[in-house]
Amino acid sequence: MRSSILKALTPPSLRGYQRAYLWPDIIAGLTLAAVAIPEVMGYTSIARTPLATGLYTILLPLLLFALLGASRTLVVGGDSATAAVLAAGLIAMGSSVSDSPGSDRWVALCALTALITGLFLAVARVLRLGMLGDFLSGSALIGLFTGIGIQVASGQIPALLGVKPRGSTWLEQQWGWITAVPALSWTTFAFGAGTIALIVAGMLFAPRLPASLIAVVGLLIVSIATSASAHGVAVIGKVTGGLPALSFPAGVTWADAVAVTPVALSCTLLVIAQSAATSRKVAMAAGERADVNQDLVGLSAANIAAAFSGTFVVNGSPTKTQILEQARGRTQVANLVVVVATALVLTFLTGVLASLPHAVLAGVVFMIGVSLIDLPGLRTLARRTPAEFVIAVTTMFTAFLVSITAAIILAVALSLLDVIVRQYRTPGDVLVPKADGGYEYDAAHPGVQSEPGLIVFRYGGDLFFANANAFIDKVEDVVSSAKDPVRWLILDTSGISNVDYSASANVVDLLHYLDHRGIHVVFARPTPMMMTSLRHYGLAAPLKNVQIFTDLDAAIAAFHEAQSKPAPSDPAANIDTDHSQNGN
Numbered sequence: 001m002r003s004s005i006l007k008a009l010t011p012p013s014l015r016g017y018q019r020a021y022l023w024p025d026i027i028a029g030l031t032l033a034a035v036a037i038p039e040v041m042g043y044t045s046i047a048r049t050p051l052a053t054g055l056y057t058i059l060l061p062l063l064l065f066a067l068l069g070a071s072r073t074l075v076v077g078g079d080s081a082t083a084a085v086l087a088a089g090l091i092a093m094g095s096s097v098s099d100s101p102g103s104d105r106w107v108a109l110c111a112l113t114a115l116i117t118g119l120f121l122a123v124a125r126v127l128r129l130g131m132l133g134d135f136l137s138g139s140a141l142i143g144l145f146t147g148i149g150i151q152v153a154s155g156q157i158p159a160l161l162g163v164k165p166r167g168s169t170w171l172e173q174q175w176g177w178i179t180a181v182p183a184l185s186w187t188t189f190a191f192g193a194g195t196i197a198l199i200v201a202g203m204l205f206a207p208r209l210p211a212s213l214i215a216v217v218g219l220l221i222v223s224i225a226t227s228a229s230a231h232g233v234a235v236i237g238k239v240t241g242g243l244p245a246l247s248f249p250a251g252v253t254w255a256d257a258v259a260v261t262p263v264a265l266s267c268t269l270l271v272i273a274q275s276a277a278t279s280r281k282v283a284m285a286a287g288e289r290a291d292v293n294q295d296l297v298g299l300s301a302a303n304i305a306a307a308f309s310g311t312f313v314v315n316g317s318p319t320k321t322q323i324l325e326q327a328r329g330r331t332q333v334a335n336l337v338v339v340v341a342t343a344l345v346l347t348f349l350t351g352v353l354a355s356l357p358h359a360v361l362a363g364v365v366f367m368i369g370v371s372l373i374d375l376p377g378l379r380t381l382a383r384r385t386p387a388e389f390v391i392a393v394t395t396m397f398t399a400f401l402v403s404i405t406a407a408i409i410l411a412v413a414l415s416l417l418d419v420i421v422r423q424y425r426t427p428g429d430v431l432v433p434k435a436d437g438g439y440e441y442d443a444a445h446p447g448v449q450s451e452p453g454l455i456v457f458r459y460g461g462d463l464f465f466a467n468a469n470a471f472i473d474k475v476e477d478v479v480s481s482a483k484d485p486v487r488w489l490i491l492d493t494s495g496i497s498n499v500d501y502s503a504s505a506n507v508v509d510l511l512h513y514l515d516h517r518g519i520h521v522v523f524a525r526p527t528p529m530m531m532t533s534l535r536h537y538g539l540a541a542p543l544k545n546v547q548i549f550t551d552l553d554a555a556i557a558a559f560h561e562a563q564s565k566p567a568p569s570d571p572a573a574n575i576d577t578d579h580s581q582n583g584n
Contacts, residue, residue: 012070012294013332021330028329029337034210035323036077036338037345041216041353042364045159046083046152047312048101049110051353052240054078055342056311059244061302063339066332069298070291071279071316073324075335076302079315080368081148081274082267086113086313088151088404089263104250109260110312111249116257116264117271117313118303121296124272130292136273137418139385140411142377143392147399147407149372152365154400159362160196162188162234170400187231188359191219195363208326212364216356224355234358241350243343244309266405267313269412275299275316282321319371391418426461428474431492431552444474446481453484454559456524456552458492465502472510479519486519488559492552494525504537511546520562522547524555 010017040054047053057078065076087101090109100106124132136144151170158165158177162185166176195215202211222228229235276292283290299316306314324334378396381389391414399407429441430448441458442448450456455478459471479486499507514521523546534543549555 011067011332012291013066013072013298017331017333022333024328025330025333026337028324028327029334030341031210031327032075032320032324032329032334033338033341034213036075036320037342038210038212038216038364039320039368040078042212042361042368043078043080043083045156045358045361045365046080046087047078047110048087049107049312050102050240051236052244052346052350053107053110053311055346056244056309057306057314058338058342059346060305060309061311061314062335062342064301064305065298066335066339067298068294068301069332070294071282071298072286072288072331073282073321073329073334074275074279074295074316075320075324075338076275076299076316077314077320078312079274079317080152080365080372081145082270082313082315084148084152085266085270085404085408086110086263089113089266090260092403092405093259107310108249108252109256111307111310112252112256113260113264113267114303114311114313115249115307116261117267118300118307120264120268121271121300121303124268125293125296125300128293130272130276130296132269132272134273134276135412135415136269136408137388137391137411137415139381139388139392139418140395140415141273141277142374142381143395144399144404144407144411145372146374146378146392147396148404149369149374150396151369151400151404152372153369156362156366156369159234159358160189160192160366161185162192162232162359185232187228188233188357191223191228191233191357192359192363192366194219195360196367199363199367212367216360216364219360220352220356223357223360224352228357229355235354236356236358236361237354239350239353241346243346244311246308247310249307249310262405264313266408267315269408271299271303271313271315272296274318278316278318278321281318282325285325387421388418391415420466423461423464424467424470426459426467426470428471428478429458429460430478431456431458444478446477447483448478449482449484449486450490450556453487453563454490454556455479455482455486455488456490456492456556458495460495462498463496463503463507464498464500468503468506471503472506475510476513479514479517486517488520488522488562489514490522490524490549490552490555490559492524493530494527496530497527498529499533499537501537504534507534515545520547521545522549522555522558524549524552 036058037055040057041051042054043057044051044054062076065074069076090106091101124130154170154174158180161177161181163177163180163183165173166180167173198215198218199211202209202214223233223235275295279292279295280290302314306312378389378392381392395407395411395414398410428444430444431439431450432442432448433451434440439450444457457475457478459474461467463471475489479489511521526548547558549558
């Protein structure tokens with residue numbers, strides 16, 4: 001009894017914890033903290049919030065996910081993609097809603113967005129909508145994250161150069177810093193370029209070292225030693241220290257909640273897609289099964305905690321999760337170590353951050369943006385699946401030329417359209433004899449037949465309104481172009497699991513067409529769901545003249561037996577029904 005109670009009280013991600021995991025988790029947690037802390041500080045320049053809010057994203061949110069989520073190693077916190085979606089969405093609403101970035105009202109709206117995102121995630125959990133993440137195809141995600149990466153990286157260039165950002169659209173912003181290059185601050189540029197150089201050097205020569213942390217700490221020391229702010233280098237200034245005060249987002253109204261809801265919806269979809277994909281990947285690598293719906297509980301609580309601690313939307317991070325895996329972290333205990341390390345930084349070290357140049361954080365974020373640009377993925381799509389490459393490129397350009405929210409909507413629409421197009425283009429195959437005996441399926445083409453008088457046709461997808469006519473056309477083509485008059489058509493329906501109302505009407509038309517041509521129709525290996533769907537739409541009567549075989553060989557044998565007997569007036573009259581069952 002006691003053991004069952006303890007099991008029920010143990011967080012899902014920590015069940016089965018072993019003492020041998022503790023030391024590896026502590027080391028992995030410290031390694032992750034060294035990378036995550038400077039990164040989340042950098043995300044504040046994307047979300048346009050105070051520096052401390054970045055640290056808040058890996059304080060209570062990560063703690064609550066560790067206690068309520070299912071994944072053993074998913075790292076939750078601030079994320080470049082969701083921060084970019086958030087900032088772009090609020091800016092697009094205009095000054096009446098967004099006010100100036102970085103202001104108290106801006107922070108409150110960011111927190112409100114996190115709260116609504118958390119509530120949406122809770123609804124998704126109740127309705128078991130973890131599959132919503134599947135609405136973004138891999139090609140759309142490659143394009144989306146590449147577009148976000150281009151926007152994030154290019155958005156840091158003015159801070160790297162020490163020039164004032166200009167323009168409202170992406171193209172205007174790029175032209176703005178290009179024309180401002182003659183006025184760049186060389187001392188500021190030295191800090192920004194130095195940051196990028198240190199991170200790149202770490203990636204190339206010492207990938208296990210926390211290059212971002214080394215760059216931040218090293219250049220912070222240089223800034224203090226050289227009094228960089230006195231030489232025109234913009235620095236962060238005073239950073240709010242201490243743990244966050246828990247409160248509802250201040251000063252927000254119901255109208256504000258309505259206004260930020262579209263942004264929260266975009267963030268919700270992105271959180272589900274990115275977190276679910278990461279959680280599944282690490283679970284499969286460990287020989288475990290991901291529980292996406294339980295992870296939604298943790299993600300919902302994490303975002304609600306983010307809202308009440310005055311920070312922005314949090315997400316499952318693929319890069320940080322990968323770092324934890326590489327550091328041999330075993331469980332969420334490693335993430336609890338990150339929480340403790342972050343609390344110590346907030347309590348004791350925020351004072352020294354005042355002299356950190358903005359260009360250093362810009363360099364960190366620039367490299368984060370570059371890491372999102374998936375050129376190998378784009379090349380693979382271009383070489384292997386040009387249609388998906390078009391989806392990726394279209395989504396990519398929409399992300400930085402129009403808006404990230406529009407790119408997410410477009411990515412979902414293109415992903416669904418891709419599914420419909422694939423279903424519409426489902427190939428039809430005909431069973432043909434092999435040279436050495438037996439049969440094999442071959443792509444349907446004019447003149448193909450299984451044998452004189454027989455066509456065995458297989459369709460590999462469900463029938464619905466968009467592809468029903470294509471299915472009919474394929475059947476009509478093989479029947480009308482066969483070398484010999486077709487007497488039997490065996491439809492191998494093993495690949496059809498469902499038929500909708502529109503398609504069922506098309507099936508009736510097909511049966512009438514075949515009946516007028518004197519062709520006997522057989523359904524071979526139909527799925528129970530397909531037959532249930534057909535009967536549900538009132539097709540019991542048309543199916544009376546359709547024989548149904550659960551075995552394809554038996555259906556072909558029935559054709560041979562029918563051909564060996566005198567032709568009856570009714571094609572089905574003399575067929576042995578021992579291996580079949582009537583359609584009704």
